Amino acid sequence: MSNKAHATHDVILRVEDVTKKFPAPGGQELTACSHVSFNVRAGETVAIVGESGCGKTTLLKTLMNIHPPTEGRILFHGEDVTKLTGEERRENYRHIQMVFQDPTAAFDPKMRIRDIICEPLENFGEVRADEKEEKARALLRQVELPEDFTDRYPHNMSGGQRQRVAIARALALSPEVIACDEATSALDVSVQDRIIRLLVRLQEEKGIAYVFICHDLALVSLFAHRVVIMYLGHVMERIAGAELQQACHPYTQALLRSVFSTDMEKNQHISVLPGEIPSPLDIPVGCPFQTRCPVARDICHRESPGLREIAPGHFVACHEPQAPLA
Amino acid sequence: MLLDVSHLEISYAQKGKEPKPTVHDVTFSLEKGEVLAIVGESGSGKTTVIRALLGCLPVGGQMTGGMASFDGQDLRTLPEKGWQKLRGRDISMIFQDSGSMMNPVQTIGHQYVEFLRTHEKMTKSEARAMAVEKLALMNLPSPEHIMDSYAFELSGGMRQRVGIAMAITFQPKLLLADEPTSALDVTTQAQIAGELTYVTRGLGTAMIIVTHNIGLAAALSDRILVMAGGRVVEYGASQEVMEHPQADYTKSLLASVPEIGGRRYVE
Numbered sequence: 001m002s003n004k005a006h007a008t009h010d011v012i013l014r015v016e017d018v019t020k021k022f023p024a025p026g027g028q029e030l031t032a033c034s035h036v037s038f039n040v041r042a043g044e045t046v047a048i049v050g051e052s053g054c055g056k057t058t059l060l061k062t063l064m065n066i067h068p069p070t071e072g073r074i075l076f077h078g079e080d081v082t083k084l085t086g087e088e089r090r091e092n093y094r095h096i097q098m099v100f101q102d103p104t105a106a107f108d109p110k111m112r113i114r115d116i117i118c119e120p121l122e123n124f125g126e127v128r129a130d131e132k133e134e135k136a137r138a139l140l141r142q143v144e145l146p147e148d149f150t151d152r153y154p155h156n157m158s159g160g161q162r163q164r165v166a167i168a169r170a171l172a173l174s175p176e177v178i179a180c181d182e183a184t185s186a187l188d189v190s191v192q193d194r195i196i197r198l199l200v201r202l203q204e205e206k207g208i209a210y211v212f213i214c215h216d217l218a219l220v221s222l223f224a225h226r227v228v229i230m231y232l233g234h235v236m237e238r239i240a241g242a243e244l245q246q247a248c249h250p251y252t253q254a255l256l257r258s259v260f261s262t263d264m265e266k267n268q269h270i271s272v273l274p275g276e277i278p279s280p281l282d283i284p285v286g287c288p289f290q291t292r293c294p295v296a297r298d299i300c301h302r303e304s305p306g307l308r309e310i311a312p313g314h315f316v317a318c319h320e321p322q323a324p325l326a
Numbered sequence: 327m328l329l330d331v332s333h334l335e336i337s338y339a340q341k342g343k344e345p346k347p348t349v350h351d352v353t354f355s356l357e358k359g360e361v362l363a364i365v366g367e368s369g370s371g372k373t374t375v376i377r378a379l380l381g382c383l384p385v386g387g388q389m390t391g392g393m394a395s396f397d398g399q400d401l402r403t404l405p406e407k408g409w410q411k412l413r414g415r416d417i418s419m420i421f422q423d424s425g426s427m428m429n430p431v432q433t434i435g436h437q438y439v440e441f442l443r444t445h446e447k448m449t450k451s452e453a454r455a456m457a458v459e460k461l462a463l464m465n466l467p468s469p470e471h472i473m474d475s476y477a478f479e480l481s482g483g484m485r486q487r488v489g490i491a492m493a494i495t496f497q498p499k500l501l502l503a504d505e506p507t508s509a510l511d512v513t514t515q516a517q518i519a520g521e522l523t524y525v526t527r528g529l530g531t532a533m534i535i536v537t538h539n540i541g542l543a544a545a546l547s548d549r550i551l552v553m554a555g556g557r558v559v560e561y562g563a564s565q566e567v568m569e570h571p572q573a574d575y576t577k578s579l580l581a582s583v584p585e586i587g588g589r590r591y592v593e
Binding site: 051257 | 542
């Protein structure tokens, strides 16, 4: 196991021009992800945001090597993991682990917490039977759960506690990257708050990078170092999390304007993005967002806008970038 | 006063034991056209309260103390016949996913027409025309096409619109909404919030919305009731509760709501 430097800024994971197509009935092709690129640095959180059907889960599955991309590469420390097969591919999972939205569905209900947490270690032959209890206790401590939870079953715990167990399991192999698919969406806000604090603490201590799929823009703006906004399989904008309010893609702005706030004043400015995301079987020619875009013009129906860097680290795919909202 | 609930207690029967109250001492009232939001975390009893108001608590659940009266009728003593008159007409409900209350093997139109004809004497074609008209009110594109669709063919937002259209068909006095936008994307959530605003502010329907999205509650409601552990911890005008929360619980709840431009978790 390598010793990882704390919060260095080395790129550890490169997603390069990843396209994923699925065959659809009638000889059609469904394009779930189209030319997606971004980097993940050590100790950094990259959030992927978008409506359902925007391809974020497909992207994460590609990242996790659950299915190969149609085109493009995913480089982990310079090595294309999508080409790995057999034992090498399995070994790769030491470094990249996953936390799911619903921990109840992610656990075997008949396994005790000890066995759940230690299963990744057993898969890689890293724990002896007589060490399991001790290992599990140490991992439970890290996620701030009582050590005597090792004997429990998942159904004896609350949703927040189960999500902590899921995090403990993901931590077991000391991975460099943890992919979280809506990991806090099913939790109450106060529980979400504590889980996010835990994730941040672990990140600071261990230099873990998170790829965090989320549809809560407010949360993302407070937690992510960088944000990738996707629509219909395309990256619309890439921006620093702290600067999310400076977003200038009409779609990102529409998302920001849809978020309700506890500030009654801000709720006066809610505006509704009409319509729905079109079918990924029938992506329009030109900009994918043209059918709902309030500022679309001729060129948007002809040419697909590529990502352009308009400020350091801020990329936009739009022919008509808007002035920031705030 | 449209709805008057005072010191309401709700209990579930347990085998061989005295029923234990899960909701204690809930008091609030609702005027015509007013919107109340009940917020709280899972298990706080917020859904139990509105289910009691629709007379559809899960098996073993009943109102065991206090009182609840709707439009002058005592809901605690209302016979089943009375409930049947009330439900779907004067009080109706929308759920988190309206799709799951629909029959998956019947078209939307079939179910809508059946629902209308259960409550009102009308021919099938009259019912169909009425259904199409109500669907159009909810900004559903091509309502005729929706009538011939199955629930699974519609998106979550469209299903929710169908649910709201059905719920407001008979211009109920009170609409109960149980987490109506929780399963939706932010953009669709804002759309559905728009439809609900039309129903309450445009049509004058009173509404109780149960949600864990405190921002949404603040945006839609006149008053907010905060619940925790089956009790009311705070109740007041929405603006007042949001800006000057009194209970410590409300304060910490509000502090944990992520806000754009709020304090970041990371540098």
